[in-house]
Amino acid sequence: MTSADDPGSPADRQPGPGLRADAERNRERILAAARRLYASHGLGVSMACIAREAGVGKATLSRRFATREELVNAVFADRMDAYAAATAEALADPDPWHGFVGYVQAVCAMQATDRGFADVLAMTFPAAKTLEARRDEAYNGFLELIARAKASGHLREDFTDRDMVVLLMANAGVIAATGNAAPDTWRRLVGQMLRAWAAPGADLPPLNPAPAPTALYRAMVRLARTASGREADME
Missing domain, CATH: 1.10.357.10 (Tetracycline Repressor, domain 2)
Incomplete structure (x- = not known):
């Protein structure tokens, strides 16, 4: 048949x-x-x-x-469109620091809802021309967002765009490791990083609670099992 x-x-x-x-x-x-x-x-x-x-x-x-x-x-064409739109929305915010914080939160939330998109944001695909064009558009907007947030006096002068890349890589790892065991852990990570990047006196959103010990333990067990499964597949 x-x-x-x-x-x-x-x-x-x-x-x-x-x-x-x-x-x-x-x-x-x-x-x-x-x-x-x-x-x-x-x-x-x-x-x-x-x-x-x-x-x-x-x-x-x-x-x-x-x-x-x-x-x-x-x-991921539509997700990259949303990524670029998040940059445009942040640039439209009359408060540059508020726009910067909103951008970081929005992009990391996109990662949390889609593991594939988390990977896309932490990787490059030279052969995927449309995807990379939208990424470049969003990146250039982010550079402007950084400059504005620094000029407002609320973003540390030593912050660079590469710090955001590091956060995206770390956030992707946290999302993959915690899964459903501690699904809001990424919010804690993002909140702590915003505090590290903020200049003295900058307004900051409330910090999410740290994951409960039992939830974190479940996440660690899950991560260990996932790693063991990968090792078994390689044998």
Whole structure:
């Protein structure tokens, strides 16, 4: 029995409206599957796993998206738009420091809701031109945001854009490590980093409580089990 997902099915061999409709359905199924898997497991998910989740063959996946970068570009285009929009919103804030704080919180919240996007923000994809163009747009806006926040006297002069990259990397690690065991831990991390970056006298949002000892213990056990599973897969 064949289907539109099989490499040798009529939908893949014959041109016409039917092929275009099947191809578009396959593309949407692949994107939906990739979004689910990337959100829950990060970008380490294999293309083969995405094909299985989507219910299509590897050949069908390759025809729609020849490389992982192409797939990542398609999956996260809207998230990168939201990332750029967060920068624009922060720049529009009449209070530069408030805008800076809001930007940091918004971007880290995006990471927390989607592990795949957490990876995207901490990595570069030179072959994903559209994705990188939006990242560059947001980055240039962030540089302006930094300059304004420093000029207001509320952001430390020794802060650099690279400090934000470090936070994104650390936040991605915290999100991956804590999972559902201590899901708000990232908020504590962001709050502490804002305090480290703030100049004396800067207004700061309330600091989230530290995770409860039991929640943190569950997160540590979860992290250890995840690491053991990875080691087993490599053997």
